[in-house]
Amino acid sequence: xxxxxxxxxxxxxxxxxxxxxxxxxxxxxxxxxxxxxxxxxxxxxxxxxxxxxxxxxxxxxxxxxxxxxxxxxxxxxxxxxxxxxxxxxxxxxxxxxxxxxxxxxxxxxxxxxxxxxxxxxxxxxxxxxxxxxxxxxxxxxxxxxxxxxxxxxxxxxxxxxxxxxxxxxxxxxxxxxxxxxxxxxxxxxxxxxxxxxxxxxxxxxxxxxxxxxxxxxxxxxxxxxxxxxxxxxxxxxxxxxxxxxxxxxxxxxxxxxxxxxxxxxxxxxxxxxxxxxxxxxxxxxx
Amino acid sequence: xxxxxxxxxxxxxxxxxxxxxxxxxxxxxxxxxxxxxxxxxxxxxxxxxxxxxxxxxxxxxxxxxxxxxxxxxxxxxxxxxxxxxxxxxxxxxxxxxxxxxxxxxxxxxxxxxxxxxxxxxxxxxxxxxxxxxxxxxxxxxxxxxxxxxxxxxxxxxxxxxxxxxxxxxxxxxxxxxxxxxxxxxxxxxxxxxxxxxxxxxxxxxxxxxxxxxxxxxxxxxxxxxxxxxxxxxxxxxxxxxxxxxxxxxxxxxxxxxxxxxxxxxxxxxxxxxxxxxxxxxxxxxx
DNA sequence: ATCACTTACGGGTGACGTAAAAATC
DNA sequence: GATTTTTACGTCACCCGTAAGTGAT
Numbered sequence: 164x165x166x167x168x169x170x171x172x173x174x175x176x177x178x179x180x181x182x183x184x185x186x187x188x189x190x191x192x193x194x195x196x197x198x199x200x201x202x203x204x205x206x207x208x209x210x211x212x213x214x215x216x217x218x219x220x221x222x223x224x225x226x227x228x229x230x231x232x233x234x235x236x237x238x239x240x241x242x243x244x245x246x247x248x249x250x251x252x253x254x255x256x257x258x259x260x261x262x263x264x265x266x267x268x269x270x271x272x273x274x275x276x277x278x279x280x281x282x283x284x285x286x287x288x289x290x291x292x293x294x295x296x297x298x299x300x301x302x303x304x305x306x307x308x309x310x311x312x313x314x315x316x317x318x319x320x321x322x323x324x325x326x327x328x329x330x331x332x333x334x335x336x337x338x339x340x341x342x343x344x345x346x347x348x349x350x351x352x353x354x355x356x357x358x359x360x361x362x363x364x365x366x367x368x369x370x371x372x373x374x375x376x377x378x379x380x381x382x383x384x385x386x387x388x389x390x391x392x393x394x395x396x397x398x399x400x401x402x403x404x405x406x407x408x409x410x411x412x413x414x415x416x417x418x419x420x421x422x423x424x425x426x427x428x429x430x431x432x433x434x435x436x437x438x439x440x441x442x443x444x445x446x447x448x449x
Numbered sequence: 450x451x452x453x454x455x456x457x458x459x460x461x462x463x464x465x466x467x468x469x470x471x472x473x474x475x476x477x478x479x480x481x482x483x484x485x486x487x488x489x490x491x492x493x494x495x496x497x498x499x500x501x502x503x504x505x506x507x508x509x510x511x512x513x514x515x516x517x518x519x520x521x522x523x524x525x526x527x528x529x530x531x532x533x534x535x536x537x538x539x540x541x542x543x544x545x546x547x548x549x550x551x552x553x554x555x556x557x558x559x560x561x562x563x564x565x566x567x568x569x570x571x572x573x574x575x576x577x578x579x580x581x582x583x584x585x586x587x588x589x590x591x592x593x594x595x596x597x598x599x600x601x602x603x604x605x606x607x608x609x610x611x612x613x614x615x616x617x618x619x620x621x622x623x624x625x626x627x628x629x630x631x632x633x634x635x636x637x638x639x640x641x642x643x644x645x646x647x648x649x650x651x652x653x654x655x656x657x658x659x660x661x662x663x664x665x666x667x668x669x670x671x672x673x674x675x676x677x678x679x680x681x682x683x684x685x686x687x688x689x690x691x692x693x694x695x696x697x698x699x700x701x702x703x704x705x706x707x708x709x710x711x712x713x714x715x716x717x718x719x720x721x722x723x724x725x726x727x728x729x730x731x732x733x734x735x
Numbered sequence: 736a737t738c739a740c741t742t743a744c745g746g747g748t749g750a751c752g753t754a755a756a757a758a759t760c
Numbered sequence: 761g762a763t764t765t766t767t768a769c770g771t772c773a774c775c776c777g778t779a780a781g782t783g784a785t
Binding site for chain 1: 749750751752757758760
């Protein structure tokens with residue numbers, strides 16, 4: 164029987180080259196590793212190491228052992244995280260989104276539908292969300308592109324339209340609509356956690372600079388005391404109202420409008436059937 | 450970090466149902482297992498068991514953990530046996546054969562070609578030999594059918610012809626050839642380790658009985674003092690000569706003649722190139 | 736009463752750390 | 761002399777076994 168700590172130490176040695184480096188990573192002393200590696204060698208009964216000068220290196224067999232060690236450690240990690248995630252998914256819905264907008268409205272709806280479950284949310288990139296969903300990290304994710312993956316089921320769950328917030332004194336403040344190119348070059352005040360919108364505005368207005376503020380209320384104060392343009396969306400305007408001293412003008416570009424897809428793993432679609440039906444009704448009444 | 454002994458005990462529990470049964474298999478006491486399972490549960494942080502009456506059973510999470518445990522233990526075993534087999538294969542050639550004939554001639558030839566290597570032999574079924582070869586248990590195997598597997602290279606390495614040994618007083622002792630059907634129903638003295646020949650004679654002479662003798666010299670004595678028919682082959686006759694008081698008559702059936710294929714894994718064909726060239730020369734001069 | 740598991744306690748293996756030596760650069 | 765590994769020794773964690781206890785059949 165080869166214990167896991169031996170494989171862990173072998174793996175660390177393979178990755179860091181020397182006993183000292185590996186032992187520092189594992190927070191054990193170097194003699195301890197020296198002993199452990201000898202023990203591993205004796206257990207297998209085949210030499211795994213070579214002494215090259217004052218360095219201990221893996222030989223052909225050691226490298227094979229290290230590959231197995233890596234794989235075994237990986238499956239051990241996977242086992243633990245898989246079980247924990249599964250257990251948690253019985254108690255909570257972790258909802259990941261690529262934009263903050265859906266996270267302002269959907270969690271409370273989820274809560275009312277599933278009162279026994281805890282609803283948590285995270286803001287991540289679409290790529291992170293997709294891998295996280297398949298790895299059972301997320302129970303649901305909100306994307307702006309409908310995923311092609313056959314193991315994922317997607318339902319439309321709303322849309323969002325980007326607005327430009329301008330002080331009333333701004334020359335364009337009276338317009339009914341505005342384009343990114345008209346505003347390109349102006350400096351904006353912006354919340355720092357806006358998900359994919361960050362990418363959108365930087366791409367559409369490459370000559371603009373964006374002053375980020377993490378705290379929403381601080382941002383709000385800054386905006387009202389500043390003459391810099393800001394952002395809003397139909398969702399934020401609906402939920403938080405319009406500032407009296409600002410004009411909010413929709414961007415006319417198609418890049419300023421997005422649809423959101425609420426996705427879950429195929430095998431959980433039935434579990435969330437009521438939820439997707441609620442989204443359906445909500446879309447029809449909107 | 451989940452140590453291997455915990456996974457081993459979980460696996461045993463999953464396979465045997467109760468702590469007591471599992472602990473007996475592992476040769477540890479039952480309280481020790483009880484503690485270990487609780488420790489595993491605490492480490493993962495998710496309940497893995499249910500108390501059904503006075504029995505401890507795996508719940509949904511426990512069953513998942515047990516699956517992982519099984520896989521991890523398997524790869525750990527594979528790691529050790531793979532490394533040991535690889536190391537051994539550097540020092541020895543383990544030659545498996547489905548018949549004893551080739552093992553009477555080939556090992557000494559191998560020895561003279563590879564004087565630094567230890568040559569060991571085993572008699573097994575073709576099926577066992579094929580899996581053993583792919584799992585690096587054998588470096589070479591001798592089969593009577595050319596294998597189809599693309600990862601295996603086969604070279605002809607000789608043939609063998611079955612003879613019938615008869616006392617000179619036997620009515621058929623003067624014949625030049627003999628068929629299985631002529632002998633069907635007679636009882637034979639036979640060596641017990643004859644590989645696939647066992648199958649051949651039992652199939653071809655279903656009404657005969659075969660008295661097995663494990664020790665070759667004992668068999669030889671029995672044969673010379675008995676009037677029962679016996680077996681020989683061209684190989685045994687060449688190597689050990691003919692008994693003066695017996696006639697050795699070839700069986701005429703095609704089932705009495707076989708070709709032998711010497712096989713190695715594809716990736717080792719170059720390593721044994723000299724050997725296969727020797728077999729080639731030997732076949733041509735024969 | 737029997738069976739399966741849990742709790743309690745003591746013992747011994749062995750994994751770790753510290754200190755110092757050996758070997759290579 | 762600096763770096764890396766090995767050796768030596770003491771300590772403590774923890775895994776196991778024994779024995780008694782609890783609960784279900």
